[in-house]
Amino acid sequence: MQYDSKLPIYLQVINAIKMDIINERIKCGQKLPSNRELAVTYTINPNTAARVYQELEREGVCFTRRGMGTFVTEDETIIKDIRTQMADEAIVEFLKKINELGISVEEAVNMIRQREE
Amino acid sequence: MQYDSKLPIYLQVINAIKMDIINERIKCGQKLPSNRELAVTYTINPNTAARVYQELEREGVCFTRRGMGTFVTEDETIIKDIRTQMADEAIVEFLKKINELGISVEEAVNMIRQREE
Amino acid sequence: MQYDSKLPIYLQVINAIKMDIINERIKCGQKLPSNRELAVTYTINPNTAARVYQELEREGVCFTRRGMGTFVTEDETIIKDIRTQMADEAIVEFLKKINELGISVEEAVNMIRQREE
Amino acid sequence: MQYDSKLPIYLQVINAIKMDIINERIKCGQKLPSNRELAVTYTINPNTAARVYQELEREGVCFTRRGMGTFVTEDETIIKDIRTQMADEAIVEFLKKINELGISVEEAVNMIRQREE
DNA sequence: GTGGTCTAGACCACT
DNA sequence: GTGGTCTAGACCACC
Numbered sequence: 001m002q003y004d005s006k007l008p009i010y011l012q013v014i015n016a017i018k019m020d021i022i023n024e025r026i027k028c029g030q031k032l033p034s035n036r037e038l039a040v041t042y043t044i045n046p047n048t049a050a051r052v053y054q055e056l057e058r059e060g061v062c063f064t065r066r067g068m069g070t071f072v073t074e075d076e077t078i079i080k081d082i083r084t085q086m087a088d089e090a091i092v093e094f095l096k097k098i099n100e101l102g103i104s105v106e107e108a109v110n111m112i113r114q115r116e117e
Numbered sequence: 118m119q120y121d122s123k124l125p126i127y128l129q130v131i132n133a134i135k136m137d138i139i140n141e142r143i144k145c146g147q148k149l150p151s152n153r154e155l156a157v158t159y160t161i162n163p164n165t166a167a168r169v170y171q172e173l174e175r176e177g178v179c180f181t182r183r184g185m186g187t188f189v190t191e192d193e194t195i196i197k198d199i200r201t202q203m204a205d206e207a208i209v210e211f212l213k214k215i216n217e218l219g220i221s222v223e224e225a226v227n228m229i230r231q232r233e234e
Numbered sequence: 235m236q237y238d239s240k241l242p243i244y245l246q247v248i249n250a251i252k253m254d255i256i257n258e259r260i261k262c263g264q265k266l267p268s269n270r271e272l273a274v275t276y277t278i279n280p281n282t283a284a285r286v287y288q289e290l291e292r293e294g295v296c297f298t299r300r301g302m303g304t305f306v307t308e309d310e311t312i313i314k315d316i317r318t319q320m321a322d323e324a325i326v327e328f329l330k331k332i333n334e335l336g337i338s339v340e341e342a343v344n345m346i347r348q349r350e351e
Numbered sequence: 352m353q354y355d356s357k358l359p360i361y362l363q364v365i366n367a368i369k370m371d372i373i374n375e376r377i378k379c380g381q382k383l384p385s386n387r388e389l390a391v392t393y394t395i396n397p398n399t400a401a402r403v404y405q406e407l408e409r410e411g412v413c414f415t416r417r418g419m420g421t422f423v424t425e426d427e428t429i430i431k432d433i434r435t436q437m438a439d440e441a442i443v444e445f446l447k448k449i450n451e452l453g454i455s456v457e458e459a460v461n462m463i464r465q466r467e468e
Numbered sequence: 469g470t471g472g473t474c475t476a477g478a479c480c481a482c483t
Numbered sequence: 484g485t486g487g488t489c490t491a492g493a494c495c496a497c498c
Contacts, residue, residue: 008497009300019217045498083218090214091228097207100136101200105233109226111208116222125473151485162475167486183360184483184485242488253451268470279490284471301470301498317452324448325462331441334370335434339467343460345442350456359482396483 001042013042013052018061021072022083029074032062118159130159130169135178138189139200146191149179235276247276247286252295255306256317263308266296352393361402364393368407372423373434380425383413 001016003009020026033041038049053070056062060078064070073079098108118133120126137143150158155166170187173179177195181187190196215225235250237243254260267275272283287304290296294312298304307313332342352367354360371377384392389400404421407413411429415421424430449459 005298005300010497023217023219047498051498086214087218087220087225087228090211090218091225091232094207094211095229095232098204101204101207102140103204105229108208109229111204112212112222112226115208115212127473152487153485164476165474167488168473170486181356181486182483183356183487184481186485244488257453269472270470281491282489284473285488287471298471299498300472301496303470321449321452321454321459321462324445324452325459325466328441328445329463329466331437334374335438335441336374337438339463342438342442343463345438346446346456346460349442349446361482399483402482 009044010048010051010055013038013044013048014055016042017052017056018082018086021061021079022086026072028072028076028079030072031068032070032072034069126161127165127168127172130155130161130165131172133159134169134173135199135203138178138196139203143189145189145193145196147189149187149189151186243278244282244285244289247272247278247282248289250276251286251290252316252320255295255313256320260306262306262310262313264306266304266306268303360395361399361406364389364395364399364403365406367393368403369412369433369437372412372430373437377423379423379427379430381423382419383421383423385420 001012003012017026017032021028026032032038032053035046035049035053038044038052039046042049044052053062053064057064057070059082060073060075061082062070062072094108095105098105103111118129120129134143134149143149149155149170152163152166152170155161155169156163159166170179170181174181174187176199177190177192178199179187179189211225212222215222220228235246237246251260251266260266266272266287269280269283269287272278272286273280276283287296287298291298291304293316294307294309295316296304296306328342329339332339337345352363354363368377368383372379377383383389383404386397386400386404389395389403390397393400404413404415408415408421410433411424411426412433413421413423445459446456449456454462
């Protein structure tokens with residue numbers, strides 16, 4: 001994985017895992033790799049891997065069972081919430097930037113459509 | 118000015134100045150406030166103000182004449198380029214996130230329109 | 235290290251490090267001393283040391299991993315490019331001066347050879 | 352005239368005038384433009400123009416007669432000395448850089464010849 | 469431990 | 484007065 005040096009690595013890994021969950025590459029209730037495995041697959045420090053799970057747990061995305069490992073939450077609504085929340089954030093941020101640049105929403109929509117053709 | 122603690126202050130000031138230029142509150146070739154003035158108006162340290170201008174100069178947004186001050190570039194194309202570049206970045210970033218979330222462009226456009234009503 | 239007061243210290247340190255890399259006293263991919271170590275060995279302020287690495291990074295000579303340190307780029311071509319680029323600059327500058335002084339290239343070559351005997 | 356922002360303007364103007372003298376675009380004993388004229392032709396501040404003549408005078412390149420203006424020295428040996436001194440400086444500096452880069456004199460001479468073809 | 473940022477205060481050369 | 488550089492010391496996030 002390529003890391004963007006501007007963003008903390010642990011946030012980038014968190015994001016990657018969230019995306020895996022949202023896009024169902026990892027299913028609800030499924031076991032996540034151990035700290036050490038995560039550290040290897042993402043070439044990060046074990047401490048950083050631990051922090052990743054810690055944060056994800058704090059957000060309710062996953063939970064840990066002593067001696068068994070870390071699992072994705074079985075509550076599907078949490079996953080959906082995360083998805084809509086991330087979408088919302090993306091839109092708000094985008095509109096803010098567009099507005100600052102003095103570009104109308106219609107113009108922005110046109111630019112988006114052009115990009116996609 | 119209110120600063121977002123997530124982003125370095127100098128980047129926020131850089132952005133603010135760019136916006137002033139793009140929206141023609143500051144014109145091409147015009148003199149920018151001195152380091153010390155900038156420091157006062159943005160309530161930052163003169164060193165930070167100096168860094169702001171150094172970065173802007175490196176991006177070609179302004180140039181400096183020894184002992185005379187810092188000026189907005191006289192090349193209008195650079196300003197236009199920066200505007201389109203910033204718009205492009207915003208759009209690309211937005212599409213990337215949307216795509217990661219498995220949201221189609223049409224859906225995204227609808228969501229944008231809803232936000233704005 | 236003795237500093238030439240005409241040139242900013244940070245540029246002199248940058249140059250010294252580049253020379254260490256070019257002459258393979260420091261190898262590709264190798265870890266560079268930390269900001270604080272550099273500050274001590276070159277008897278400069280840690281801030282100045284940080285600036286040194288920032289500039290070198292901007293030139294692509296090294297990269298930095300958050301919390302881990304600064305490393306020489308692993309791309310050997312960049313190092314070679316820098317060497318040839320520096321040689322080119324030296325030659326162009328020399329020829330420019332020689333030309334301004336109305337000295338022919340052959341004369342200049344002779345003067346160089348005399349100096350070296 | 353285009354100024355290199357890295358070097359003080361007054362040094363650049365001094366250099367330009369020296370070159371004019373060396374290449375006999377300005378002859379020995381000839382009157383130089385007044386401070387004000389110099390300021391206009393080089394688009395510099397009159398203070399800077401004054402400094403230029405002050406430095407040139409200090410080096411013996413020119414002298415001033417009260418109320419009459421500034422003149423190039425009538426002593427041709429000074430002009431010749433400056434020329435050889437500048438050539439020497441150029442060569443020494445060049446050899447130093449080449450040496451730092453681990454390039455032999457013969458290689459350097461070849462590179463110079465290639466550049467000129 | 470590491471780099472990144474920021475403040476404070478100072479000195480200097482240039483215009 | 485202007486920008487450029489440097490020191491000193493501090494706090495923070497990251498690994």
